[in-house]
Amino acid sequence: MIKAFLFDLDGVIVETAGFHYQAWRKMANDLGFDISEEFNETLKGVSRTESLERILKHGNITLGEAQKAQLASDKNNYYLQLVSQMTHKDILEGVEEFFAQIKQTDIKIGLGSVSKNAKMILDKVGLLDAFDVIIDGTKIEKGKPDPEVFSKGASELHLLASECIVFEDAVAGVEAGKRAGMKVIGIGKPDVLNEADWVIDGFKGMALETLISKLQ
Ligand code: BG6
Numbered sequence: 001m002i003k004a005f006l007f008d009l010d011g012v013i014v015e016t017a018g019f020h021y022q023a024w025r026k027m028a029n030d031l032g033f034d035i036s037e038e039f040n041e042t043l044k045g046v047s048r049t050e051s052l053e054r055i056l057k058h059g060n061i062t063l064g065e066a067q068k069a070q071l072a073s074d075k076n077n078y079y080l081q082l083v084s085q086m087t088h089k090d091i092l093e094g095v096e097e098f099f100a101q102i103k104q105t106d107i108k109i110g111l112g113s114v115s116k117n118a119k120m121i122l123d124k125v126g127l128l129d130a131f132d133v134i135i136d137g138t139k140i141e142k143g144k145p146d147p148e149v150f151s152k153g154a155s156e157l158h159l160l161a162s163e164c165i166v167f168e169d170a171v172a173g174v175e176a177g178k179r180a181g182m183k184v185i186g187i188g189k190p191d192v193l194n195e196a197d198w199v200i201d202g203f204k205g206m207a208l209e210t211l212i213s214k215l216q
């Protein structure tokens, strides 16, 4: 019995994944190397500090804690500039229609994002009130692929993992959902999100009934 849908934010509800990539790429370029889109795929769903560690390792750069804190803060400030113009129109196609279908049922809507900017972004695009529970980067200790963000979502809704379905665009996020014991619908490419139970390319035209029947 499906009782909740837990949505990732970046790349599932809004297309901020490209802004994260742009901001990290600028930092890497300033440090003298580049990061490819393929490498960026390994950063999706990963926390800010862990992303920074992975990028520095990729560029063979060793820095002290203070320098790393500065870089993470600079990246976030640049990211905030990029997202500052976001509005309601930046919600990914089909998301609101899909939410409207869910609202006609008893199924709850939850957010499971490791981003510390999640609430601010939801507020900007006018979706803050759409969620029954919001688990973001300020509420968790471990980022994806750790299952904490989704397990916490289920427990705050007083539900079992088996009653929750996760929507994820990141390899690390799909792993987090599976490790939480939930079924996972990937948003993206089946060859990238090969651990997901089912992969779709987005919510445009998605009928809730079709989706539920696929999960039986
Ligand atoms: C995830 C993104 O949702 O949030 C990652 O997929 C990002 O790319 C992470 O690093 C942390 O986000 P923030 O906004 O706290 O830096």
Ligand code: MG
Binding pocket: 008, 009, 010, 011, 012, 017, 044, 045, 168, 169, 170, 173
């Ligand atoms: Mg994502």
